[in-house]
Amino acid sequence: MSLFLRVQRPMRGVITSANEVLISVELAAICGSDIHTLVGQRSTPHPCVLGHEGCGVVVKSSRPDVREGDRVTWGISTSCGSCFPCSLGLTNKCENQIKCGQVLIKRATLFGSYSTHIRCPAGTPIVKLPPALTPQLAAPINCPLATMVNALSKIPPVPRPGQPGASVALVQGAGMLGIYGIALLKEAGFSKVYCIDVNRSRLSRSADFGATPVHPDQAWPNALDPKEEIVSPDSIDVVIEACGNKDVLQQGLKTLRVGGTYILVGLVHKDSKLNISSQTVVTKCLSLVGVHNYTSQHLEEAVKFLSLHHDKYPFSSLMGPVYPLSEFRNAVEGAKSAHFFRVGINPHT
Known part of the structure; x- marks a missing residue:
């Protein structure tokens, strides 16, 4: 692909149409x-x-x-x-x-x-x-933070202490989207926010923004033995995909509780065909929401x-x-x- 990046110094104050x-x-x-x-x-x-x-x-x-x-x-x-x-x-x-x-x-x-x-x-x-x-x-x-503000607008309100409702979240990805999302979730009142990422350096930084970091090897060390899982099945109220990897969807669906919400933010590329069970989405009464820009x-x-x-x-x-x-x-x-x-x-x- 041939792209042209122009470094241009326009005449100061040039405006050619209204509202520019x-x-x-x-x-x-x-x-x-x-x-x-x-x-x-x-x-x-x-x-x-x-x-x-x-x-x-x-x-x-x-x-x-x-x-x-x-x-x-x-x-x-x-x-x-x-x-x-x-x-x-x-x-x-x-x-x-x-x-x-x-x-x-x-x-x-x-x-x-x-x-x-x-x-x-x-x-x-x-x-x-x-x-x-x-x-x-x-x-x-004006990109990752505003987009994550949009993402959080799609989740149910956080309940008052002692009342049932969304209070535990999982953020998949510790890039800019994920880091901003963690801080937004904490300030929205979520009692715990897990963050999962394969990049251990970025994952460790997520703790500075309020997350409980969990590496995939720690979260699901043995899929045949759910007792070993740190992020338990049916335990998460809201999952936010912010990594762009379609392979995380299966585990995200597994961790969501009945009535949970799954927000997809990072899967904006060609290699994003999902291989998920609609049965899980239907029987758990899950909300699957796509968020693009803001x-x-x-x-x-x-x-x-x-x-x-x-x-x-x-x-x-x-x-x-x-x-x-x-x-x-x-x-x-x-x-x-x-x-x-x-x-x-x-x-x-």
Whole structure:
């Protein structure tokens, strides 16, 4: 696949249509989906400006609610507000959407974060950032955190102490989605949150965010002897798949109690055909929910959540090394190494 990454320095203040916002990018982060594009696992129109995670300072705005000098983050897709999905509140699935980092340059110039500036078209959610949210904290908000806020909106309310209801969760995957999900679940009132991942380094970090880490070898050492299982069958209220591995579904279904909820977030790729028993889903009366991206409301809630809890959990440590845009290839290799939760790009150095 031939992709064209444009490093462009536009004329300051260039806005060509109503409700556009021009932002000087402070920091961009490399998402796993961009890696999938670069290695050919995801099809993206090109030439384009890649990248969608990031934050920045408004240079010019034709929107009355967004002013020059505001520090902001932006939504990863636009919405028209009038199509059928938008009428259902699914603005993240707008029929006329333009996706940040996945659009031809001639259709939306500079709508990608791997550039000195990003020009957000009309219909792009723009959310202001408080001073406490540094670029290292804020850059990943508009993808993994906002998506997990959407995921948690699909689960039943946590009951009051002593009352029956959802209170134990299992997060499959200790990447950025999983880490954010753990903190969100803990702050939502879940009494225990298990986290499972094959990467022991990332798994160990999940404890810093409130999880009980369990390696797959420990969780299910002997499938024939359920007494040895740490995560018991029929014991989990909510399972969130955040690893992108279809093979975890069987164990997730096994751990869910009757009436439990399974939320699929990470399985957004071609190799995601599920081999599960519908009998289990039906007889357990399970809810199986898919979550893809988020709405402007979820982005606003994500900013609010991090504003309230950024000093309670070590979120700032999730950002690894920051590279200048001129070293983009090195940044990609750093992201592909999986040694870091996120790798950053400063386009102005």
